[in-house]
Amino acid sequence: MNYVSITPQQRQTMLDAIGVDSIDALFDAIPASSRFAGELDLPPAASELELQRELAVLAGANRGGSTRACFMGAGVYDHFIPSFIDQIISRGEFLTAYTPYQAEASQGSLQAFFEFQTQIARLTGLDIANASMYEGATAVAEAALLALNSTGKRRVLVAGTLHPDTLRVLRTYMDDLPAKLIELPVSEDGVIAPAVIAEHADNDTACVIVQSPNVFGLIENWATCFETVKNAVTVGAKPLGVAVFNPIACALLKTPGACGADIAAGEGQPLGVPMQLGGPYLGLFSAKQEFLRKMPGRLVGETMDADGRRAFSLVLQTREQHIRGAKATSNICTNQGLLALRATMHMSAMGPAGIRAVAEQCWHKAHDLAKRIAALPGYSLRYGGEFFHEFVVTCPKPARQIIDAAKADGLLAGVDLSCDRMAHMGGENELLIAVTEMRTKAEMDALVASLKKHG
């Protein structure tokens, strides 16, 4: 089923109109030596019904959050998603539209992105936001590029407490550029000490990047970090403070803007996007007004139509690759439009009170669970600092074993901090546990019992 509806007879009509006798004639430009004469080695065409059956088997062969209570986090969180989002996002008018280059035929998506930008700017306490990046890690890399570009300096300081994938992506993006990525060592209490920033900042420093809550779930002191880096640089442009944020934490804790950040970048998945094995998600990117013309990605702005009525269009496209080519602020073209629509619907439905309640429940449930686990024999909290909805537990035996054993109890107990994927951010007994509003007391009881039994 390839969704072609033209009949053989119509095909003949079309060939006649062109004046050729066969479709082969239209492929004549392909040199004989390059033609593919065989048949692609792919499975034969399947009907929709066959695919529904096969997909049910493939989906059924996984054991995720739909069959186990998920206490895994590390950048991706299991949050409540109101039912209407899946329904409304599926409307063909959203699903099957292109990027809104033709504004008069795209007012719906343009207005939604304008509202999205406003919501993200307000969430992060900054002036402006773009219409989405690919996901959190590339958003952070783009923030570093903006900092390099706007300060003309070369050193990017980054806290070693970022999520390891964000660090890996930053390494890739900084490599081959006239830039130097300095990874700041983590202090014994699991956060970045301002003194370390002061020690590494010099007059060639473009920015410092700090994630809060950080990879251990701990709340970093953004304000002090950003102030420290700015004070340490005395010549030329001031370095920028880049806050890597979690949108749910932002609804409860001090915002990047309130802490003096110049740019905020983060993973937007917690705003109504299912975990779906890592993507598609959306990168959130906001900044102070002064960076408007250096922003990566699409921006929607307000204007008027010929009758003087309010309308919306893409703005400052001269920043973008299709106009500026090699000098563009980023190469991004296709972004995460439909995910930004999801996120804006989510923000509108949750409202300030709803999102605040989500954040508070995350806090209370995580702290309640942390206390209960810390009271178990052999278990303790690895760090003493303030955390939001995620914390590191030191177990009496390897986290790997605890996680494996907990599966039989219907639990995804957390993330093993010593594994490759987490870049060995912790010892083998260290387990990273996240608790969102989704986890019930019964599930938390089950986790406590499981840890006790297997510890």
Add this chain to the structure above:
Amino acid sequence: MPTTMMKPAEPVHVEIPSDAETPRTRGERATEPLVFEKSSPGAHAVTLPALDVAETAIPADLTGEAPAWPELGMLQVIRHYTHLSQRNFCIDGEFYPLGSCTMKFNPRINEHAASLPGFTSLHPLQDDEDLQGALKLLYETRRFLEEIAGLDEASLQPAAGAHGEYTALKVIRAYFKDHGQPQRNKVLAPENAHGTNPASCTMCGANVIAVKAPGGYTDIDDLKRIIEEEGADTIMALMITNPNTAGLFDRKIDEISKIVHDAGALLYLDGANMNAILGRTRPGDFGADAMHYNTHKTFSTPHGCGGPGAGPIVVRDFLAPYLPVPQVVENNGVFALEFDHPKSIGKVRSFVGQFGVLVRCWTYLRACGPDGLREVAEQAVLSANYLAARLQDRYEMPFFHPESGRFCAHEFVTVPDRLLGKGVQLLDIAKRMIDYGVHPPTMHWPVRNCLMVEPTETESLETLDRFVAVMHRIADEIERDASSLTLAPQNATVKRLDIVAADRKPKTVFEG
């Protein structure tokens, strides 16, 4: 009996909107208030279950305010987005012949597939043993993409076409660095390349040099000249789009490939136009060493108002060690994510990639099968040539010459000089198409004053014929009174926008 009941109620004052503001059909409201303007303090669309654990005090010095978002009830939220949706053109509703974007039908089985809880509920850090169905699907997708490319190994990680370009260039650069040729840091790209090509070069620290492309084709003499002047051993790659951005298959692709390889450089294929060649030729057959796909073009994953897409890349075996990690592999029927690739460029995004998009891609490829894919390309090319043939008497086609056997591939370019000579702007023609329920084609690219039309294989003959009729009618209108088109669109949700004003003092957030 209480006396108050006898008193007629005061009439409530309801403001009746003026005629112009009254929608005749649903999508026609002149303006839709912003979601912020619909806010009623205290309204809410959702409530959470009561907290079922004890509270823990939240230190005051850590907390801030809740975000200043609008407050609405659930019906108001749903109505808002329903209204917004009605202000969009979309493939489901309108013909959307955007050149280079491959706006084909988006099958709903794909959406069903991606929404299965057995996929959506997976955490990306789960163990491989819990992900066997998902990893099998990813592994098969990898294999399918390798086969269609005629190349050896795919990476599913890139998030979109531009991200695929970036990733592949990093891979090529890593290969040369590893082979003692770090000086190869120049990338050639034809002057009509998509903007992401040069932008991706800049992102990976490579210098990009434009090659002339008269008539749409990469100029062989200019290519040779640049290689000679710059020094063959400084060239990393040629990025080529084939069929090229003018919708033409490059007859000299073999020669171009030879020149590039003789210089010791590699050939990169921008696969945006793969829809034209599926199963008829493979990039590996014409010399490409690396390429990206845009699943949101060729493999029917929906564009979603700008994304998401996926930009998987495929490379020859000698480049494979440098691909991003993780790689999805199979051993005796067991699927795994492999991280231990010491020469890998690392990661270009978090986790595995755009999994939900790749599920749609797999579903489409399985639906089509090998014959179906070949027919996709054949019909896409036939439909484009049919439109070009039927429009060429009114709309000049600089690259379409059927009389001498020069056809277009899956899209064609028209530069309607005769009509433009009557005093209309290209923009006027485009906006007039909106009035007739057709989304305007790509404009001013790859050449100035052009429209680039890509019908795709999924449009019916009836739709193609209607498009021809619309284009003829617009030509008639121009010949009668060119100035009338400056008022277009008349039938859209808004009139022509003032784009210049939008850019002069950009207002990108609501300040109410």
